[in-house]
Amino acid sequence: MRQLVVLFSCLMVLLPLSHVHAEPETIVWWVEYDWTEADAAADSLAGISIRKLVEKIEDAAESTEIELDIQYSLDGKSYIYSQHTDGGTETVRGGNGVHYDTEVRVTDYAIRHATKETATAISNWGDNKASFDVTASASSTQTVIIDLRVSEYVNSDLEIVMIRGESSGDLSIEGAVKADGFIAGKDDRIDFVNARVDYQASTGWSDFQLTWIPDTPLALYGSLGEVQEGESVRLECSYYTNYNNRSLQSCARIEGSYSTSQSYEVTATNIPAGALGLSDYWQKITISDSFTQEENFEANFSESDYYHKAGTGMLNLSGKEREVAFFESDVALPFGLIPFFSLMPLFDSFEGTEESIGNGTQREIEDVQRDYDEDKDRLIPIIEDFQYSTFEREFGRMMERFEEEEINPKLGDYRVRYLFVYDAASSRFLMPTATYAGSEQGEFPELDLGEEIITGSEGHFVPGLKSGYSSDSGQFEIVRLMQTAQDIMGTQEELDEETMISAPSWLMVSLLCGFVAVLRRRG
Amino acid sequence: MPSCEDVVEFRFWSHLTLRLAATFLLLFLFFFSPLYVVSGNGEFTAGIPAKAQLEAEWSIMLTDEVGEIEIRYATPFIEWMDERDTGAYEILDEGGETPTAALNWMRGLLVMCGIGTFASLAHISTWPRYKGPRLFITFWLAGLLLIMLGLPGAIWLDQYDALGAGQLPVEEPVPPREDFLHFTIASGLRLSWAGLAVDFNASGYDRALIDEENRTAAEEEPPGEKHHSYIAFAGTVTAGPTRYFLWWLLLPLVIVDRLFDGA
Numbered sequence: 001m002r003q004l005v006v007l008f009s010c011l012m013v014l015l016p017l018s019h020v021h022a023e024p025e026t027i028v029w030w031v032e033y034d035w036t037e038a039d040a041a042a043d044s045l046a047g048i049s050i051r052k053l054v055e056k057i058e059d060a061a062e063s064t065e066i067e068l069d070i071q072y073s074l075d076g077k078s079y080i081y082s083q084h085t086d087g088g089t090e091t092v093r094g095g096n097g098v099h100y101d102t103e104v105r106v107t108d109y110a111i112r113h114a115t116k117e118t119a120t121a122i123s124n125w126g127d128n129k130a131s132f133d134v135t136a137s138a139s140s141t142q143t144v145i146i147d148l149r150v151s152e153y154v155n156s157d158l159e160i161v162m163i164r165g166e167s168s169g170d171l172s173i174e175g176a177v178k179a180d181g182f183i184a185g186k187d188d189r190i191d192f193v194n195a196r197v198d199y200q201a202s203t204g205w206s207d208f209q210l211t212w213i214p215d216t217p218l219a220l221y222g223s224l225g226e227v228q229e230g231e232s233v234r235l236e237c238s239y240y241t242n243y244n245n246r247s248l249q250s251c252a253r254i255e256g257s258y259s260t261s262q263s264y265e266v267t268a269t270n271i272p273a274g275a276l277g278l279s280d281y282w283q284k285i286t287i288s289d290s291f292t293q294e295e296n297f298e299a300n301f302s303e304s305d306y307y308h309k310a311g312t313g314m315l316n317l318s319g320k321e322r323e324v325a326f327f328e329s330d331v332a333l334p335f336g337l338i339p340f341f342s343l344m345p346l347f348d349s350f351e352g353t354e355e356s357i358g359n360g361t362q363r364e365i366e367d368v369q370r371d372y373d374e375d376k377d378r379l380i381p382i383i384e385d386f387q388y389s390t391f392e393r394e395f396g397r398m399m400e401r402f403e404e405e406e407i408n409p410k411l412g413d414y415r416v417r418y419l420f421v422y423d424a425a426s427s428r429f430l431m432p433t434a435t436y437a438g439s440e441q442g443e444f445p446e447l448d449l450g451e452e453i454i455t456g457s458e459g460h461f462v463p464g465l466k467s468g469y470s471s472d473s474g475q476f477e478i479v480r481l482m483q484t485a486q487d488i489m490g491t492q493e494e495l496d497e498e499t500m501i502s503a504p505s506w507l508m509v510s511l512l513c514g515f516v517a518v519l520r521r522r523g
Numbered sequence: 524m525p526s527c528e529d530v531v532e533f534r535f536w537s538h539l540t541l542r543l544a545a546t547f548l549l550l551f552l553f554f555f556s557p558l559y560v561v562s563g564n565g566e567f568t569a570g571i572p573a574k575a576q577l578e579a580e581w582s583i584m585l586t587d588e589v590g591e592i593e594i595r596y597a598t599p600f601i602e603w604m605d606e607r608d609t610g611a612y613e614i615l616d617e618g619g620e621t622p623t624a625a626l627n628w629m630r631g632l633l634v635m636c637g638i639g640t641f642a643s644l645a646h647i648s649t650w651p652r653y654k655g656p657r658l659f660i661t662f663w664l665a666g667l668l669l670i671m672l673g674l675p676g677a678i679w680l681d682q683y684d685a686l687g688a689g690q691l692p693v694e695e696p697v698p699p700r701e702d703f704l705h706f707t708i709a710s711g712l713r714l715s716w717a718g719l720a721v722d723f724n725a726s727g728y729d730r731a732l733i734d735e736e737n738r739t740a741a742e743e744e745p746p747g748e749k750h751h752s753y754i755a756f757a758g759t760v761t762a763g764p765t766r767y768f769l770w771w772l773l774l775p776l777v778i779v780d781r782l783f784d785g786a
Contacts, residue, residue, distance in 0.1 A: 281581065281588040287597040 027084045028476050029431040029469040035076035035115050037464025044463060050074070060402035064394045069122040076115030076142075076489055083108045083476045084428065092153045094161045095215040095253060102153035102161050105428070110480040111169075113144035114488035124181075129389035130382065132183045134192065140175030143485045158427055159217030165210040165256075172202035185385030190272045197271075201264040210256035218252075221427040224327065227309050234306040255298045263290035310419060315430070324430065326419040431469060542644050545777050549770045550637045556767035557582035557589070558633070559674040562717075565758015567599070569726065571751065575600035577758070582765070583674060585630060588623070603754075607731035625677035629669060636666035640774055656778050663774050670764050670771065675719075678762075703727030703754070705745045718763015726755035 043049040054070045061068035087104035094100055117140050124133035146169035153162040178196040182189055223233045265288035273282040308328040315324045386392075421430045482488045564578040576595040581588060594600055639662035706727035713720050732752035733741050746752060 279590065282590040282592060284589075284591040286591075286593040287601075288594070289596050289598045291598075 025084075025086070025426075026471050026473050027430060027469065028081065028471070028473055029467075030079070030081045030475065030479075031465070031467040032080075033078040033466075034464040035074055035078070038074055041463040041465070056405040057402060060398045060405065063401045064398045065127075065390075066125045066394055066398055067123060071118075071120040073118050074115065075117075075491075076113070078113040078115075079110070079479045079482070079488070081110045081476045081479045082431070083110075083473055084430075085473075087151060090153065092162050094217055095213040096217075100153075100155040100161045100217070102155050105152045105154060107150045107152075108476070108480075109146070109148040109150075110476060111144060111146040111148075112479055112482045112488045114141065114485040116141045116485070116489065125391065125394065126184075127390050130183075130185050130385040130391060132181065134179055134181035134183065136177070136179045136181075138175065138177045140173065141485050143170070143172045143488065145170045145483060147480065154221075155217055157217070157219070158222045159219045160214060160221075161217050162214075163212040165208070165212070167208040168204075168206040170202060170204035172200070172204075174198075174200040183382060185382035188382050188385075190382065192272060193270060195270045195272065196268075198267045198269070199265070201262075203260065203262040205258055205260045208256070208258040210254060212252050212254050214252040224307060224309075224325075224422060225424050225427055229309050229311060229325075232306050232308040253298075255296075257294070257296045259292065259294040261290065261292045264288065307420075313421075315421065315423070322423060322425050325422045325424060327422050327429075328419055539644070542777050543641070546641050546644060546774065549774055549777070550641060553767055553770035554585045554634070554637065556770070557584055557765045558630075558670065558767075559583040559678075559763070560765050561678070561760070561762040563758055563760040565723075565756055568724075568755045568757050569748070570603070570729070570754035571606060571732070572600045572603040572754065575603075583626065583630075583678075585634070588626075603729075607729065608735075623681055625680035626674070629673045629677040632673065633666055633669050636662045636669065640666070644777070656775075659778055660775065663771075666771060670768060674764075675762060702730055704730055704733075704741055715761060715763075717761040720759055720761040722759050724755070724757045726753065728752045729754050 039049040039051050043052070050072055054072055058068055058070060085106045085108070087106040089101060090104050091099055091101050118137070119139075120135070120137040122135045125131065126133075146167070148165065148167045148169075151164045152160060153164075155161050176196055176198045178194070179192040180194065182191045184190075218235075220233065220235065227233055265286065267284065267286045269284050271283070271285070274280040306329070310326045310328050312323060312325050315322050422428070423430050560580060560582045562578070562580040564576070566576045567573050574596050575598075577600075578593045578595070579591065581590045640659055643658040643662060704727060706725065708723055708725040710721050710723035713722070728741060728746055728750065729752045730738060730741075733746070733750075737746075741752070
């Protein structure tokens with residue numbers, strides 16, 4: 001959680017400020033990505049795609065006795081929306097104890113992401129010692145829902161007196177792995193009939209509140225407006241140093257609170273329990289847990305950052321051309337993604353569990369290996385049958401054939417620069433940009449995402465990527481209301497096979513109909 | 524216009540069809556549901572897995588048995604499994620099929636009772652008053668006894684070797700002595716709505732959590748309840764017919780008019 005606070009604080013320092021004298025206005029910038037285009041994008045950018053990989057694996061299998069048919073699909077959408085609005089005026093107490101009349105500048109972020117991957121593999125092989133014929137399928141849905149509001153309190157001298165952040169979010173993954181078929185040795189056989197493992201895990205937080213108060217009001221925006229191209233502004237807490245041209249004290253006090261919740265559930269149904277050392281009748285095993293935590297925190301901000309003015313450009317907003325500057329920063333992430341990545345430390349609370357599960361798994365594997373060495377007869381003889389069969393040789397041939405296939409991604413050396421667009425007229429950061437520069441050998445195409453975002457794109461450079469900005473908050477509200485994977489992907493919830501009426505139930509319904517018919521006839 | 528004979532015939536067949544359909548429906552509902560269930564639930568009250576909750580259910584169906592296990596608040600339980608030295612004792616349970624010979628006999632008898640109740644309706648028109656439902660009721664009562672006593676008896680017979688002489692099929696679960704040192708259990712048998720119930724409090728020292736060099740000493744002297752190998756579990760095991768037993772209990776309603784006919 002400490003990392004979260006620090007990274008959150010970094011974000012706050014980078015956040016846009018409104019010029020107290022600027023006209024009230026709403027600015028929305030957005031980036032959307034359609035994951036159905038991901039394969040095409042990877043193909044056009046790097047010359048490699050999952051479809052091509054699957055084809056090559058299938059081709060490699062074709063040259064052996066192993067039959068393999070793989071189907072793969074990826075669907076989903078990502079939305080990163082930011083909205084700047086003016087939040088009125090307020091008197092706040094600064095870190096130096098002085099009360100300031102401030103204008104409140106509100107920046108809302110709505111981050112929504114949902115992807116669903118499905119894969120099916122049909123595979124069979126056999127010789128006189130061992131064989132298998134398995135149809136396996138897997139699906140997985142990842143969902144990210146993050147809301148973040150940052151309110152900046154800026155005095156009449158364009159100094160940051162206080163920044164307040166509020167956030168809630170939820171990260172979840174759910175999916176299933178299903179298998180039908182059999183694995184057989186000479187005398188033993190393991191059958192999979194509607195065997196499946198369902199899993200679900202989520203972590204979320206709510207009521208995350210953070211207050212960042214610099215010891216003295218921070219004149220960051222005034223400084224940014226004054227530096228020339230090639231110069232930098234540096235924030236430093238502990239000491240004052242002549243870094244290039246300008247350096248600012250940014251010591252601050254941070255305090256806040258949050259509550260988090262995590263949960264997981266794994267359910268195995270129709271598993272071949274006998275083969276796993278359990279009694280055959282164990283058909284369903286469920287493991288679940290959930291945690292909640294509420295914390296208050298208090299810290300001193302002592303990080304340092306720099307902003308390097310990399311260039312200038314023109315931006316057309318609400319029909320008005322305005323000059324903007326590009327700043328590079330220590331934090332090489334677009335604004336919208338900073339909270340996303342900064343929230344990864346929330347998984348800290350899982351670390352103990354992950355570690356224990358990981359260690360446990362490793363120990364179990366070692367135990368199995370030891371048992372196998374000590375007493376092979378007690379273990380599943382099928383493994384031995386496969387070892388004596390020609391499977392390993394066939395599989396080796398398949399892998400050799402696969403390696404012979406030419407898979408040469410066109411990725412050469414490339415450089416990514418993350419920039420922030422700074423509007424000098426209103427003294428605010430407007431949006432992040434990224435620029436990819438290809439190598440001189442240059443098979444990787446040069447892209448200027450910065451240009452895409454500033455001019456608004458429709459996937460010209462990267463298939464599936466759209467971006468833009470406007471002064472209309474309608475679309476922002478639509479995105480903010482998305483709360484489920486179905487909302488985000490724009491799909492209807494699929495009818496779960498388990499909710500369908502089963503065959504015996506149909507018989508029941510028929511009997512009831514017959515019963516009613518007899519009654520009616522009697523009447 | 525239908526003749527008087529036609530009307531009588533029609534009513535007779537309507538009644539019979541109605542009874543047969545209702546009986547078939549009730550038997551269908553009963554036989555395609557769990558017939559008998561042994562379930563257990565409890566919570567670890569001390570030791571590494573404390574607060575983890577276990578729930579297990581073993582249902583006897585018409586053709587097979589189905590088991591379900593659920594572990595809630597599972598993280599402490601996983602940590603416990605992780606810490607255990609599984610080489611501390613011999614694995615006793617090899618898994619695989621469980622013996623069900625007696626249970627299969629009992630299932631067969633129960634199905635015969637069901638067929639008997641159904642078939643006895645065919646002669647309902649010839650039943651003499653007062654004595655008529657006797658055959659139907661006989662089959663029904665036989666089924667009732669099989670469910671209440673026959674099925675648990677069959678489970679006991681099948682599990683006899685595993686449980687040991689003198690133990691009931693709903694006896695509290697006793698782990699192998701090799702796993703838990705100084706294992707103690709306090710239990711009480713009672714009747715509940717679900718059938719027979721055993722409440723128990725068990726505790727012991729997990730041999731797999733004790734260092735190898737200290738195991739011999741721990742076998743002689745308990746390391747004390749503050750030792751991290753001390754595990755306690757409290758729970759309840761119940762055995763009895765399922766709620767679908769109601770379908771069997773409702774069967775006499777099919778001939779309720781004949782039961783009191785002329786009384």
